[in-house]
Amino acid sequence: MPKRTDIHKILIIGAGPIIISQGCEFDYSGTQACKALKEEGYEVVLINSNPATIMTDPDMADRTYIEPVTPETVAKIVERERPCAILPTLGGQTGLNTAIQVAEMGILEKYGVEMIGASIPSIRKAEDRDLFRQAMHKIGLRIPRSGIATDMDQCRSIAADIGFPIIIRPSFTLGGTGGGVAYNAEDLDMIAKAGLDASMITQVMLEESVLGWKEYELEVMRDHNDNVVIICSIENLDPMGVHTGDSITVAPAQTLTDKEYQRMRNAAIAILREIGVDTGGSNVQFAIHPDTGEMIVVEMNPRVSRSSALASKATGYPIAKIAAKLAVGYTLDEIPNDITGETMASFEPTIDYCVVKIPRWTFEKFPETQDYLTTAMKSVGETMSIGRTFKEALQKGLRSLEIGRYGIGGDGKDPAAAPTRGEIEQHLATPNSKRIFYLRHALQRGMDIRSIYELTRIDPWFLDQIRQIVDMEQAIAESGNEISQSLLREAKATGFSDIQIASLTGSSEHAVKNRRRAQGVLPVYKLVDTCAAEFQAATPYYYSTYETENEARVSDRKKVMILGGGPNRIGQGIEFDYCCVHASFALREEGIESIMVNSNPETVSTDYDTSDKLYFEPLTREDVLHIVETEKPFGVIVQFGGQTPLNLSTPLFKAGVPILGTQPESIDRAEDRKLFQAMLHKLGLIQPENGTATSVAEAVAVAETIGYPVVVRPSYVLGGRAMKIVYDPSELESFTLLAIAASPDHPVLIDKFLEDAIEVDVDAISDGTATIIGGIMEHIEEAGIHSGDSACVLPPYSLKPEILEEITRATKAMAAELNVIGLMNVQYAVKNDSLFVLEVNPRASRTIPFVSKATGVPLAKLATKIMLGKTLKALGLITEKVPSHISVKEAVMPFNRFPDVDTLLGPEMKSTGEVMGIDEDLGSAYAKAQLGAGQNIPLDGTVFISVKDRDKPGALIVARQLYEIGFALMTTRGTGLYFENNGIPSRVVNKVSVGRPHVVDAIMNREIQLILNTGFGNETKRDGYHLRRAAIKYNIPYTTTLAGALALAKAIAAMKQKDLSVKSLQEY
């Protein structure tokens, strides 16, 4: 059946901000859907609050609403746009949930809007545990036995008949907090209690445990003619009990016979039919008993998912694109397979390589949380790697992780002292982010596969693969640097990097490479073609491996290579992928061949049709140089992918690779403290007093001279990693040690900490002669809170014109001095009307997408063209563009995923994503940003205020404002007294440390609707901590800064005054 002509306007719901378990894979799927529907001639309306997405680029949809992804907003958009249909299956769980709520509001009937892709009943059937159980029962499939409990007695009786261990899943909590595994009655009492009060409706589900079973996923597609195909099978290396998102996973399934695979395939198809997903992609998870083969259904997601993005990249089959086309009526046999060009989408991809996905965690940023993995996802990103053997793919994946490792071991980065048997067993038995490395330690210590299996339940097949890697490591080490050609070849085919081989043979990376060259041990590039070479592939999507035949088709066109950002992690996320994608688009516009290199499967940059060529490879010097040597590009772009490629610029430059745009030595001048200072001095700019130290003693000395408080941090790390504000020498000492550990070969930087300063972020673009300010962003939170974590406003709302002029002048002067060609980002602090330079990044920054959307100037694209020799003038960018409307960026925090971390913000970045709020006034724009970030804003009720003395005057202003618009006040004693003396009445409540009933009780009793709490002095730190955790748990809006509170008060006032309206990007 051809596409539907009875609908012409379709609303796509995006996934909103990047959060743990909902990453940029939904920008990838959403972007594909927008493109697919537009190319079919449909009018596409889009809602997504995430400005860093490609899908929210003005030309991706006909109407783009950067508004909070909430039912209310969607309702408003529906009313305004009157779409014929809503497509809810591409925006992750957020998209799905929002769609359901919109339906429940009766909006669909009211405006005659049809839900396409998945019907409400089918979504419910898949999401509601009970309906799902009934459905599975109907088709003779088993799911874990379970029961719903609302009090401890029920918990105990359910546990009694299910038995231990038992999985506890609280209903309706954020990110599965309060859930866990109980191994005995005691655990049960503890965890179930926690679960019950973590749950907003005091309800938990207790589920039969299948811990240690093998976990599998199938990606399935169905069209409305009931044609079903399986796109990919995925086997988890980590067994049931570790969330798939936290598991190392492999495609295709490795340890299933055809009989077992077909059984699973039939089950998946039966499930899609029974649930009634009439069109699109779904993901079905299974558990298989390792000894009996018994099969259990874990869950099914009636939408595209993280795994479908992975499956698309692993096979070359564009699930989201096809899903969108199926949703508008096509059948699988009517949609061509772009990769082969000659065949249709109605087939099952078959692959002739092995794909490994490895999660990227950031436990180092949350020292208070234990590094262990369970049924709730904790990773913030992932890498994918492709090899012709599992061993090759695994090691490529590990060196793609950006954790300073170059393989599973023997890379010179192993712990100095080999871990003890005890440490090893402990790290094997409790899943954690380092377990894969401990598998190697265990084998090297002579533990046998059987006993490792007993501890980990990782399938022996995988353990044996790692054993083979360990054996190879041994062989390499023994061969010494007279390593033979055949062993060298084998080592490379086993995924060993030159750095590993060098450190194992006591040689250097350079020497190993030369030796390989001399012996002709070089990689070849093979195609990802969906069909294992049965048909000619049309799209050049490559991976490297060590075999004989090279399939890279090198054109003689002028080509430019773009280095991507690698795995998402806190501090380096989707924003950088956005810039890389724009670079690629710009190259296309300039008629230059674009070559993308990246290892992140969630991204748009790794979509096969984003660039002319895609190399799915690790972003290490070795891997990148190989591609350069094959493609011989005219130049390489390193300033868009964040710190990862930036750190490669010097090595590549030294290897003779032409770097486009700002040159490495300029990058060094900005990153190297001494050079940087010299430059500022030359330009008559000031920075906070500072010094560097390579030892604790030096550090203390420096601090003495510039005076406390100081900011300590290592150089060359993005995202304020290992960075802290210290108030006294003892803190300084302990921290300096940490900092040195985080980045040994770089000095520790010590700055005077500017208290109560306003932070400003500036993005600029320069062609070497002229510089244009892309945008000046005034932070809401004061300096001291990482730029990535603080809300910011464009244009600035309180800075004096003179300061703005000075900022502009300083920025242009630095751009000229560094002869920046392309983008540059500067962070300033403004204190008592003087301007301090905090840092300069001669590269695309996290805020480029935000600025581009706020001003409508596609900075990344323009910068690309400038790097190719165009001038700003030629590109028509001659004056700054300062929009009349207000844009607010707010950061989104992962605290609900890390139950025990404090939510106080600081100089170390912790946010995973951001949202944008646009409106005519600050209050409304800020309100939208808060709503978009998932913060519910109360319009009345009680506000709890408790602040440190320094903040009391400021808090008074907030209190008065809220009081005047009808809020009741609750305070702790000190704050209450201060308010009373200033004529503001408030009800005083105990701090937790004082005794009950205390503020947390009040929160539990729903007596508090809003919280303002600035960090106490250390003595009552715990108080603030309990308070802030309770706020998270009960989802009560809170702010930990005065500035934030003031803005929030503005927002509330604005919302009380008028209902928030919606307006599309195209209309601004």
Next chain:
Amino acid sequence: MKKAILALEDGRTFDCRCFTGSGESGGEAVFNTSMTGYQEVLTDPSYRGQVVTMTYPLVGNYGVNPEDVESDRIQVSAFVVREYQDFPSNFRSKGTLADYLKGQHVMGIDGLDTRALTLHLRNSGAMRVFISTEDPDPLSCVEKAKGLPSMIGLDLASVVSTRLPYRWMQNEIFPIENPARALTSNIWKHRSRLRSVVAFDFGMKYNILRCLEHSGCEVVVVPAATTADTIRAMAPDGIFLSNGPGDPEPVDYAVQTIRELLGYRPIFGICLGIQILGLAMGGKTYKLKFGHRGANQPVKNLKTGRIEITSQNHGFAVDIATLNPDDAEITHVNLNDRTLEGFRHRTLPAFAVQYHPEASPGPQDAQYLFDEFTRLMAGR
């Protein structure tokens, strides 16, 4: 592991390793794109005389077991993979692939760029290959490859077909002694309950028999050369034509028999079976460039418009153009290359498919065909 040379008749050679000891072997080089089911592939009689390369690089992962066999022996001449896995892990595994191959003196080869080999076969077509651990000279290996018999004109069906007729019950074979007397209408034990089916064995896969039994048939398997008179003497409810290796044309005796039996009883053919039925109905067959071998071939059922993901293994096909439209109705086509996947006789009770509804290995989307066969018999 011993070094080996894999030499193609057109002169292309690959250095590789033998993971089953040493030896020499040869045949027609073909590739299979299924990612699972290597044991079923090894034992599929349709692979007789062929050197099979799996495109999925890691093979041996789940070992071998006694259940997943499609005939009583390994049928391939040699088995070629990228990286043999000698540490099987699966709850049903009873041993390693290497021992299994060794046990039946079949060469296992790995350590070569199997994707390069596959691309070569895709571009130049299936061709003869010679593999040796003994002859270190590539050129002489190429000569030996050239010396091998070609598939075309070779009657392999008679080679793999059963010598004695047999009954199939619950996965077991019960040979029928002195067929001359035994093959009469009295041979059926369950006429009342089950459909009596005579199955011509041109290289029968066990799973076909399992499927027939599953859909209510009592099956007696007879040699490829069994005559029409014998069949009539048995007075079955239906006649089944099995899959099998190689070129259908030299199997002219069976073509003749089926021509005689057309219309006598409902006929159902699979793979080589459709080719024999096609020839019997006056059609022609031809050799595909490199054939269809895999578990992901999309086939459109023209009656329902539905797509079946099918398991396939054939190098020859019936030429649609040569079928007389008055007799033959095309029922299935391949969505990749539009080749013939199924037809039925317009007036007589006979139908056949080119692909493998019994799957094994592969998707089971098309098992409904066995029930169509029983329905056809019932409708008689």
